[in-house]
Amino acid sequence: MNACGVRRRPGLRLGLLALVVLSFLVLRRLDWYHLVPPWLRRRQLGLQARGPTFLLEDSTFSIFGGSIHYFRVPREYWRDRLLKLKACGLNTVTTYVPWNLHEPERDKFDFSGNLDLEAFILLAAELGLWVILRPGPYICAEIDLGGLPSWLLQDPDMKLRTTYKGFAEAVDLYFDHLMSRVVPLQYKHGGPIIAVQVENEYGSYHKDPAYMPYVKKALEDRGIVELLLTSDNNEGLSKGVVHGVLATINLQSQKEILFLTDVLLGAQGVQPKMVMEYWTGWFDSWGGPHHILDSSEVLKTVSAIVRGGSSINLYMFHGGTNFGFINGAMDFDGYMSDVTSYDYDAVLTEAGDYTAKYFKLREFFSSLSGVPLPPPPGLLPKTTYEPVMPSFYLSLWDALKYMGEPITSASPVNMENLPVNNGNGQAFGYTLYETTITVSGILSGRVCDRGQVFVNTVSVGFLDYDSDKIAIPLIQGYTILRILVENRGRVNYGKNIDGQRKGLIGNLYLDGVPLKNFRIYSLDMKRSFFERLGANNWSSVPEEPSFPAFFSGILSAGPSPSDTFLKLEGWKKGAVLVNGQNLGRYWDVGPQETLYLPGVWLNRGANQVIVFEEEMAGPVIQSMETPHLGRNHYID
Known part of the structure; x- marks a missing residue:
């Protein structure tokens, strides 16, 4: 289906693929299997874990992978990034699938443009790359709510990442749609997908022992026939193992390798070793530093992993960008939201440029390949444009008249429960709350994540995680209290993801008395939002x-x-x-x-x-x- 929920006709390439697979099945049933071309005839076993070794069909196989998230890269640059991955000596691309972007409204799916997952997978196949798919439903990925749609939080009793009925039913409907797209792209059906991950780092969450078996069965029941994987860090490896699923590990330092592989051996016996995420850098948070991992250290660790007989996936090979408001956040010693750039100090920069890591790793993987690697593609040009001098202006207060009638409510309503987006609430952006007051006092309440407070149109300060009270001055006459609340990113990792509702949560108090009669504006900053502002309403x-x-x-x-x-x-x-x-x-x-x-x-x-x-x-x-x-x- 497209973004409006209308089912599309299958693409030509998928149609041809289905025809080839159908012909193969018919020939086999008629005992004319000898007529099947050898390249298709061999696609019987796929990627297998045989003792300590991976086999692809009957040949020993090592996974040399790199992570690229299609939704963080302009579609026009997918080919450039994948060609650079292949020229580095890698044979596999891995990607997450963000549920929240693909199903922004219940049962309304968007796989268009930058979200065209099938096109990305088919492009990888065209370029001679295998694919490991990591469909979630939860993906972490430093994306808002770990890739789970915010409309799930409309349920006050929601228990994310469990077999709770409301969550499992939503997952089932999403998987019904998603798997219908990716099943034909599996290796055994002639496609490039050689493995599929079951959820993500569940061992460090582990709130429901029945959950991972449920996700495994949900994948298999919908036609996933390739090798299934889990991945966990050192915090959760011992709890993340699922029967019949190959466990893999996530790490960054050499000192973790022996320890984690020993834990892996104890958890599942002799199986192929794989580092699903070798962290080539790290993400950044607002107010913190830009994290760097030395290229020599990266080469040493990658070399130690591979020389030790393990397959590897570089997370990230190319990070890309948290375009829009899709970034996530962390909340361990306090809430910290992630920056827009997902450069990650990865092997390729945010804009796809080469780094010292790239050339060192290319030389290393070249020494293992036995055949010359393709030449690295040329860099895309960069330029400086003349500075932009803003010519037109529209204050937020003047813009409100073009937003239509506000939502009215006796008490504040959090973003996810606003009656917008066809009943699915507000996912991203800002929400403005207004009410009338007649006295001064101390304003308090729970604001998630950052609320700028105004008396009429004058800013008097902020309410956030560090400041939960603010003095409201006395003003003569009719006074409007306004709180502009920003969702800075829902937490994507940790135990408290169920509590990631945004906006005003519960009552807002003035000197301990709850305020009433709110007017609420949803300021999601989508294209349609700016279209409502019009071209003729701006001034100098x-x-x-x-x-x-x-x-x-x-x-x-x-x-x-x-x-x-x-x-x-x-x-x-x-x-x-x-x-x-x-x-x-x-x-x-x-x-x-x-x-x-x-x-x-x-x-x-x-x-x-x-x-x-x-x-x-x-x-x-x-x-x-x-x-x-x-x-x-x-x-x-």
Whole structure:
């Protein structure tokens, strides 16, 4: 089905694939198997775990893989990134499948554009790569709620990642649709998928012993016939093993290898060893450093893993970008949301450029291949454009009149339970709450994640995880209290994912008295949101603009637009959209200082740039050829 829920006609390639497979089955049933071409005849056994060795059919096989997430890379660049993976000496690409992006509304699926999973898998096959699919339903991946759709949280009793009826029924319906797409792309059906992962790092969660067997059966019942895998880190390896499923491990340092492989041996006996995630770097959080892992250390660890007889998957080979608001968050010693860039200090940069890690690993894998590797593709050009000077302006308060009637409610309603998105609630962006007050006092309440508080249109401070109270000054006359709440990213890893509702949670109090009669605006910042603002409702930028506000300007590109990086020096916090594509968040707390703008999203000539700024506007939006991801912190 497409994004509107209308079933598509199968693509030509899938139709031909199905015809070949059907012909194979008919010939075999008629005992004319000798007429089947040898390349298809051999696709009987697939990838097998035979003692300590992987076999692909009857040949010894080592998985040299790398992770690329199709949803974090512009579709036009998939081929470039996959060719670079192959030229590094790798034979397999692994990818997660984000449920929250593919089913934004219940039973309404989107596998179009950048979410065309089948096209990505078929492209990998065309380029001679195998595929390991990691469909979840939970994927972690530093993505909002670990890839689970936020509408699941409309159920106040929801128990995510368990056999709780409400969760299992939703998984079943999602898998019904997803597996109908990927089953024909399995190895035994002539496709490139050689293995499928059962959930993700469940051993470190482990709230329901029946859950992993349920997911395994859900995959098999829907036609998954390839080798099944689990993957766990050292925290959960001993609890993540499932009968009949090959366990693999996730790690970063050499000192973990012997320990974890011993645990693996004790958990499942003699089986092929595989590091499903060797972490080539690490992700970054707002307010923290940019994490770096030395290339020599990466080479030493990869060499030790492979020389020790283990298959390996590099996580990440190419990280890409958390475009829009899809980033996740962590909550261990406090809530920290992830930055827009998913550069990860990976083997390829966020923009697909080579690193020292790439060339060292290419030399290493070349020494194992016995045949010359294909030459690395040339780099995509980068450029600097003239600075963008915003010409037009629309304050948030003026924009509200174009949003339609607000939602009215006696008490605050959290994002997920707002009656929007065809009853599926709000997943991403901001929500504005308004009510009328007549007295001053101390405002308090639970705000997730960050709420800017206004008296009429004057900002008086913030409510967040560190500040749960704020003084509201006395103002004569009619006073509107406003709280602009941002979902900065739902936690994607840990025990508390059930509690990731956003917005105002429960009552908002003024001197201990609950406030009533709210008007609520859903500000999801989708394309349709900006279409409602209209082209004729903006004015020239005033000398002293009020905030929050939208700013619009033109980026001029030549006949062949190239990649660039936008820097918003002098701006405080917000998001940038170019030609309707949400590049993601910026924030002057760092570490990230630039936003990646793919050249394929630019038009020849004029390109509209819209900035939503919460607090303070800079004079211009700069562009540059190189990214600035912040001060480096070397991972120990």
